[in-house]
Amino acid sequence: MRQIALVAPVLICATGCASLSPFGGSSTEAIADDSLTRVVAELKLHLRDDTYRYDRATTDDGRNVYAVALWKLDRLAGLRARPQENWENADYVIEFARGKALERLRRYGDAVAAFQRVGGSGSLLGDTAADRARLIESFALASARPAEPFANPEEERLFIQARIDLWRQLADDVHGTRYESLALEELEAWQVMRVDWFARGDRLSDAITACQSLIETNRESKLFGKHLLRLGDLYADSARRVELQANANLASLDPNRYEALVDQAFSAYELAAEDRRPALRREARTRIEALLAYHEGAGARVP
Amino acid sequence: MFPDARQTAPDAVRVGLWLLRAGIAAGLLCLAAGGRAHASDSFESEDPATRLLLAPQLDADAARAREARDLLDVDRNRKIAVISSALVELGIRATFGASPVKLLHSAGELGQGVLAWSDRTRGEEKALLLLAPGALGGELDEGTRELYERLAGRERGALVKGLLDDGKRALALGQTRRARIAARRALELDPTSERADSLLEAIAARAKADEAHFAFGDLTPGAESLTFAAWDVRLATSLLTDGEQSDSPADCDEATRGLARATARYEAGARAEALEELRRIAELDGDAAAIARHVLEDRGVNPERALDDEIFSYTKRRSLGVLGGQPLADNGLTFEPDNVQFSEEGFDRIKKSYKVFRKTVNPVNLMVDAPARLLRDWRPEGGALREAARRYLALEPEGARADDAREWLMELGPDERASATVTPFRDGYFVLPHARTRYARVAPGRVVVSLDALQRHAPELVDELGLTGATGFVFGEAALGEAAESLANARALELLDRLADGLEAGDLRARGQDVGAVLEAVRRLDRRVRAGATLRVAPRLPDVAATSLSEMGAALVDGKRLRTVGDISVIRKEEDIIAGREIGGAGDAFCLPETPCIDRKLAVDGSVFARTEGGDSAGIGAAAGFREARLTVEVGTSGPRANLVLPVARWLGITHLLPIQAHVGVGLDGISAGPQVDDTAAEQAEESL
Numbered sequence: 001m002r003q004i005a006l007v008a009p010v011l012i013c014a015t016g017c018a019s020l021s022p023f024g025g026s027s028t029e030a031i032a033d034d035s036l037t038r039v040v041a042e043l044k045l046h047l048r049d050d051t052y053r054y055d056r057a058t059t060d061d062g063r064n065v066y067a068v069a070l071w072k073l074d075r076l077a078g079l080r081a082r083p084q085e086n087w088e089n090a091d092y093v094i095e096f097a098r099g100k101a102l103e104r105l106r107r108y109g110d111a112v113a114a115f116q117r118v119g120g121s122g123s124l125l126g127d128t129a130a131d132r133a134r135l136i137e138s139f140a141l142a143s144a145r146p147a148e149p150f151a152n153p154e155e156e157r158l159f160i161q162a163r164i165d166l167w168r169q170l171a172d173d174v175h176g177t178r179y180e181s182l183a184l185e186e187l188e189a190w191q192v193m194r195v196d197w198f199a200r201g202d203r204l205s206d207a208i209t210a211c212q213s214l215i216e217t218n219r220e221s222k223l224f225g226k227h228l229l230r231l232g233d234l235y236a237d238s239a240r241r242v243e244l245q246a247n248a249n250l251a252s253l254d255p256n257r258y259e260a261l262v263d264q265a266f267s268a269y270e271l272a273a274e275d276r277r278p279a280l281r282r283e284a285r286t287r288i289e290a291l292l293a294y295h296e297g298a299g300a301r302v303p
Numbered sequence: 304m305f306p307d308a309r310q311t312a313p314d315a316v317r318v319g320l321w322l323l324r325a326g327i328a329a330g331l332l333c334l335a336a337g338g339r340a341h342a343s344d345s346f347e348s349e350d351p352a353t354r355l356l357l358a359p360q361l362d363a364d365a366a367r368a369r370e371a372r373d374l375l376d377v378d379r380n381r382k383i384a385v386i387s388s389a390l391v392e393l394g395i396r397a398t399f400g401a402s403p404v405k406l407l408h409s410a411g412e413l414g415q416g417v418l419a420w421s422d423r424t425r426g427e428e429k430a431l432l433l434l435a436p437g438a439l440g441g442e443l444d445e446g447t448r449e450l451y452e453r454l455a456g457r458e459r460g461a462l463v464k465g466l467l468d469d470g471k472r473a474l475a476l477g478q479t480r481r482a483r484i485a486a487r488r489a490l491e492l493d494p495t496s497e498r499a500d501s502l503l504e505a506i507a508a509r510a511k512a513d514e515a516h517f518a519f520g521d522l523t524p525g526a527e528s529l530t531f532a533a534w535d536v537r538l539a540t541s542l543l544t545d546g547e548q549s550d551s552p553a554d555c556d557e558a559t560r561g562l563a564r565a566t567a568r569y570e571a572g573a574r575a576e577a578l579e580e581l582r583r584i585a586e587l588d589g590d591a592a593a594i595a596r597h598v599l600e601d602r603g604v605n606p607e608r609a610l611d612d613e614i615f616s617y618t619k620r621r622s623l624g625v626l627g628g629q630p631l632a633d634n635g636l637t638f639e640p641d642n643v644q645f646s647e648e649g650f651d652r653i654k655k656s657y658k659v660f661r662k663t664v665n666p667v668n669l670m671v672d673a674p675a676r677l678l679r680d681w682r683p684e685g686g687a688l689r690e691a692a693r694r695y696l697a698l699e700p701e702g703a704r705a706d707d708a709r710e711w712l713m714e715l716g717p718d719e720r721a722s723a724t725v726t727p728f729r730d731g732y733f734v735l736p737h738a739r740t741r742y743a744r745v746a747p748g749r750v751v752v753s754l755d756a757l758q759r760h761a762p763e764l765v766d767e768l769g770l771t772g773a774t775g776f777v778f779g780e781a782a783l784g785e786a787a788e789s790l791a792n793a794r795a796l797e798l799l800d801r802l803a804d805g806l807e808a809g810d811l812r813a814r815g816q817d818v819g820a821v822l823e824a825v826r827r828l829d830r831r832v833r834a835g836a837t838l839r840v841a842p843r844l845p846d847v848a849a850t851s852l853s854e855m856g857a858a859l860v861d862g863k864r865l866r867t868v869g870d871i872s873v874i875r876k877e878e879d880i881i882a883g884r885e886i887g888g889a890g891d892a893f894c895l896p897e898t899p900c901i902d903r904k905l906a907v908d909g910s911v912f913a914r915t916e917g918g919d920s921a922g923i924g925a926a927a928g929f930r931e932a933r934l935t936v937e938v939g940t941s942g943p944r945a946n947l948v949l950p951v952a953r954w955l956g957i958t959h960l961l962p963i964q965a966h967v968g969v970g971l972d973g974i975s976a977g978p979q980v981d982d983t984a985a986e987q988a989e990e991s992l
Contacts, residue, residue: 035531035535035559037591044566045569045598046604090536100543125543216733267739298745
């Protein structure tokens with residue numbers, strides 16, 4: 001009771017101001033979605049967002065703004081329900097806006113199809129759509145899936161490397177435009193794939209090198225903290241590998257090497273723990289705890 | 304050096320209080336159980352209608368009336384029992400400081416009991432049945448007749464309510480005939496029912512509508528394709544073609560035109576102007592103005608909104624953090640109305656927050672930690688606010704809040720995240736720094752040995768190597784500084800052997816770590832020397848006694864160990880603060896943190912100490928140990944007390960089977976003696992498993 005009596009005023013003092021805050025409430029104003037201008041304006045406000053450096057914008061309830069815009073446009077198109085041969089200017093506007101939303105959602109193939117439908121129409125948006133289709137087509141080609149399954153891991157590595165080179169070239173081509181962030185996101189994704197390929201192939205040393213390269217080239221990325229976590233994992237896996245091999249008498253354990261790997265893993269996790277996002281900080285701290293627990297047992301087995 | 308004998312006087316007081324509370328609780332439970340028992344004793348399980356038919360002795364009206372009253376009494380008692388037991392349960396839970404959820408549960412039960420007070424019961428129906436023959440024959444006395452009429456009225460009311468509810472449901476389903484029957488029956492039972500009248504009117508209206516619908520068929524207009532105004536399409540088109548709205552159509556409203564213009568400017572990079580335009584439009588009426596207001600609420604678009612949110616969050620977390628530290632800053636905002644989530648996860652968060660709040664009212668926090676945080680100007684993590692301020696200045700460098708944003712950036716200082724993106728880069732290459740996490744080193748490291756220990760176990764080596772002039776020496780392969788000297792391998796091995804022998808024989812003792820860990824460090828060094836490495840030695844000068852306010856604060860608030868003038872050490876462990884000084888020996892000032900440390904073992908180690916445990920108790924005293932036995936004498940807030948702990952099982956070598964020690968305590972509350980679990984032995988046994 002004493003604690004309740006003491007906690008209650010503290011709680012009220014600490015949180016009471018919240019209800020007086022001018023920022024406490026959010027707008028619940030109902031907004032009509034029946035105007036093309038409004039739907040397009042909402043989408044357009046986020047078309048220049050730098051999605052490589054910052055998280056994608058979300059609505060108040062946490063939904064992706066591009067996905068929401070696409071959904072609204074699809075609904076408008078559904079309400080109009082006109083076959084393509086009977087399309088009017090409004091339909092082309094909807095389709096063009098759909099293309100823009102699709103490209104921001106990295107569905108380049110669908111975006112190209114949308115722009116091409118508008119491009120061949122002779123409407124006011126025709127020329128712009130044709131230009132856009134040509135540009136996004138290169139993105140669509142670069143993100144196309146392989147024609148057939150890889151015959152061997154090396155073929156997969158070559159494919160990944162080719163994609164990295166291609167996206168790097170595209171990123172240079174669109175440097176300074178609104179498409180640069182998209183190209184950098186794609187390039188980063190394939191660089192992560194390369195790290196993963198080395199890790200899957202049990203080539204932890206190469207994976208660490210590739211991950212360091214990934215970090216060096218994506219210093220401004222919103223995923224920088226995640227890459228640090230990935231690097232910490234690779235160092236931790238390497239330390240575990242060293243200890244396991246010694247445990248199985250496959251190799252003699254070099255305590256200095258083992259400790260250096262553990263130290264690097266902790267260091268990478270510590271840097272990741274400085275990230276602004278609480279979820280990532282939590283993840284990093286959890287991994288530090290997990291590695292400490294592992295090291296506690298493994299340390300005792302070091303000769 | 305500190306007392307390990309447990310003080311039982313506060314425990315005894317605490318147990319006494321608990322027993323008293325348990326007694327009160329038991330008494331209250333007996334009261335509640337008694338009420339329930341009484342209610343259940345009076346309960347008649349047989350059907351009164353059956354009894355009425357089969358038991359001629361109940362024919363008498365007086366007997367039936369008496370039985371009806373008994374039934375009503377039973378019902379009333381049961382309701383009282385429910386309310387009183389809920390009240391007692393609430394009292395018990397409040398007395399014992401149960402969680403708020405349990406308190407709410409009890410309060411809910413109490414509320415349900417009160418609300419159900421006027422509900423009709425089965426006993427009431429049975430009582431009405433018993434009274435009915437007498438009422439029909441006109442043979443009831445005045446009091447019983449009034450009771451019968453009251454019960455009959457309540458039954459009629461319930462019937463009418465049920466009929467009207469049913470009629471309303473039927474009408475909603477389009478079953479007008481059934482609804483009409485129900486309404487008429489309700490009106491027969493209660494001719495004054497307004498609700499029945501209105502239901503009949505609604506039924507009539509519905510019947511007319513159905514007739515009209517039947518007569519004219521389906522007049523629903525055909526589905527029409529969605530259309531847009533021409534200006535709407537033109538505006539949207541020019542938005543998509545990145546054009547400025549210079550030729551905005553005149554037939555669209557000002558807000559819509561402005562919205563399109565602001566959007567185009569925003570996308571063209573003129574964001575400050577666009578936001579200004581949006582703020583202007585937001586003052587207007589109409590859907591476009593609503594859109595503008597909605598957009599201005601978007602933190603991704605409106606940097607002012609994001610800045611305001613982050614300033615609010617930061618200042619609130621800062622206030623909470625000063626009061627209760629980082630845990631409260633992280634969890635305290637859960638209680639805000641906007642942050643309450645009605646989900647399992649939200650419930651767990653509230654529970655966690657409540658626990659953190661409870662810890663805040665701890666006396667040590669209120670007397671030491673909170674003032675220290677206030678003096679140190681405690682601040683929460685400000686990355687989000689820094690980013691919001693920077694973004695605001697990037698988008699609106701001359702905006703209304705620009706000065707505010709700059710001030711916040713000054714106050715927040717350098718970017719914490721910058722250390723992650725800057726520190727590991729050297730000339731553009733990624734190089735990880737050393738870890739700051741403390742973990743047990745497995746590579747051969749360093750060992751610190753006191754001069755006392757060296758003189759006792761290797762006096763000739765001390766003389767030969769000239770190890771004088773310091774209270775301790777650091778031995779290792781590397782990281783010893785420039786003053787380090789190399790030892791010949793034979794001498795190094797001999798020295799390490801002596802140290803290991805001393806530790807194993809119990810003539811030397813490990814400080815800060817257990818003997819096993821220190822022996823392991825000596826063994827690894829030995830292994831390295833045998834493999835060809837050179838052992839080096841450097842004098843270890845103890846830290847200068849520090850008594851500065853900041854260091855004292857670090858010891859009291861952050862739990863760091865502090866050695867003050869007179870070799871007095873101050874340690875904070877959770878809510879306990881202990882200050883002490885060893886009697887005899889060289890102390891442990893020569894030891895290094897996280898480094899194995901070896902000292903001579905005294906036959907009898909003694910210390911004087913002062914301590915406080917979570918603000919609940921405090922005391923000063925002295926402790927002495929001999930072969931793991933401990934004698935402690937203390938004068939505390941609960942009077943003088945002496946404790947003697949004899950680790951009998953440890954002496955007999957059976958701690959793995961029976962980890963107990965004998966304990967004798969003498970204090971104002973009398974003499975206590977008995978076995979006690981040897982926690983240290985239990986932990987060691989667990990580790991060995």
